[in-house]
Amino acid sequence: GIQVEQSPPDLILQEGANSTLRCNFSDSVNNLQWFHQNPWGQLINLFYIPSGTKQNGRLSATTVATERYSLLYISSSQTTDSGVYFCAVESGANSKLTFGKGITLSVRP
Amino acid sequence: SAVISQKPSRDICQRGTSLTIQCQVDSQVTMMFWYRQQPGQSLTLIATANQGSEATYESGFVIDKFPISRPNLTFSTLTVSNMSPEDSSIYLCSEGGRETQYFGPGTRLLVL
Numbered sequence: 001g002i003q004v005e006q007s008p009p010d011l012i013l014q015e016g017a018n019s020t021l022r023c024n025f026s027d028s029v030n031n032l033q034w035f036h037q038n039p040w041g042q043l044i045n046l047f048y049i050p051s052g053t054k055q056n057g058r059l060s061a062t063t064v065a066t067e068r069y070s071l072l073y074i075s076s077s078q079t080t081d082s083g084v085y086f087c088a089v090e091s092g093a094n095s096k097l098t099f100g101k102g103i104t105l106s107v108r109p
Numbered sequence: 110s111a112v113i114s115q116k117p118s119r120d121i122c123q124r125g126t127s128l129t130i131q132c133q134v135d136s137q138v139t140m141m142f143w144y145r146q147q148p149g150q151s152l153t154l155i156a157t158a159n160q161g162s163e164a165t166y167e168s169g170f171v172i173d174k175f176p177i178s179r180p181n182l183t184f185s186t187l188t189v190s191n192m193s194p195e196d197s198s199i200y201l202c203s204e205g206g207r208e209t210q211y212f213g214p215g216t217r218l219l220v221l
Contacts, residue, residue: 033210041146041199043212045110086151088210095140095205099152 002027002091006100013077013107021072021103023087031090032063033097034072038083046072046085077107111136111204113213121219122192129188130216132202137182139206143175146199146215155200158185192220 003026013019025032034046047054047061049070054061058077063070074081084104088097112135122128132141141158156164156177164177179185189196199215 031208031210035212041215041217043201043215045209045211048209088152094157095210096142096154096157097152097203097205097210098154101151 002029002089002098004087004089004098004100006085006087006103008103009101010104011106013105015077015079015107015109017077017107018073018075019077019105021074021085021087021105023070023072023100025068025070025087025089025091027068027091028065029068029089029091030093031095031097032070033088034061034070035086035088036081036083037086037102043086074105077105079107079109081105082107110209111138111211113202113204113211115200115202115213115216117216118214119217119219121221124193124220126192127188127190128192128218129186130200130202132185132187132213134183134204138204139182140204141179141185142203142205142210143177143185143187144201144203144212146201148197152201155187158187158202189218192218194220196220 005024036044049063051065058075060073084102086102088099116131143155144152156166158179176188201215203212
């Protein structure tokens with residue numbers, strides 16, 4: 001099956017700093033989503049982005065499908081950005097998502 | 110976006126018992142999924158809940174351990190049977206079949 005690798009595994013930032021989170025995948029994808037899992041376990045949809053670039057406030061994402069990677073940018077980080085960021089992809093026609101191992105982000109005040 | 114609720118939100122159970130988790134979606138959806146997230150780990154798909162037919166299980170998951178029902182297009186249940194401490198996890202349902210897949214808030218299960 002498709003492999004999804006995220007890097008770095010852990011990231012510690014000072015409030016106000018910027019960061020880039022990476023997701024590499026091993027095959028072509030129909031769907032790529034970025035999620036934020038907050039400390040209470042809730043998965044929040046950030047982006048649906050199988051290709052191209054999107055922006056939502058301080059967050060933006062870019063997927064280069066031909067090179068099989070996606071990047072999530074967080075600018076002016078806040079403590080509420082802390083949590084685990086997951087990249088998930090779908091490579092077939094069955095809507096099943098394969099998740100990466102996640103990136104744990106800690107933003108310190 | 111879909112609104113998905115799960116019951117219970119958390120539970121503490123004794124080994125050897127079973128727990129049924131409910132998942133309710135606020136609109137009819139084609140596909141529903143059940144995922145497990147073990148402590149400190151990523152999400153792993155357990156099965157696809159098919160309306161009107163048996164669930165489709167992923168490798169490593171079996172119907173006897175995780176029976177699933179999907180009586181209609183807005184509701185599904187997952188039962189964790191004959192539980193052991195290794196079943197302690199967050200169990201999440203989701204709905205798919207369109208671009209963005211949405212997840213329920215999860216059920217935190219601790220097995221003693």
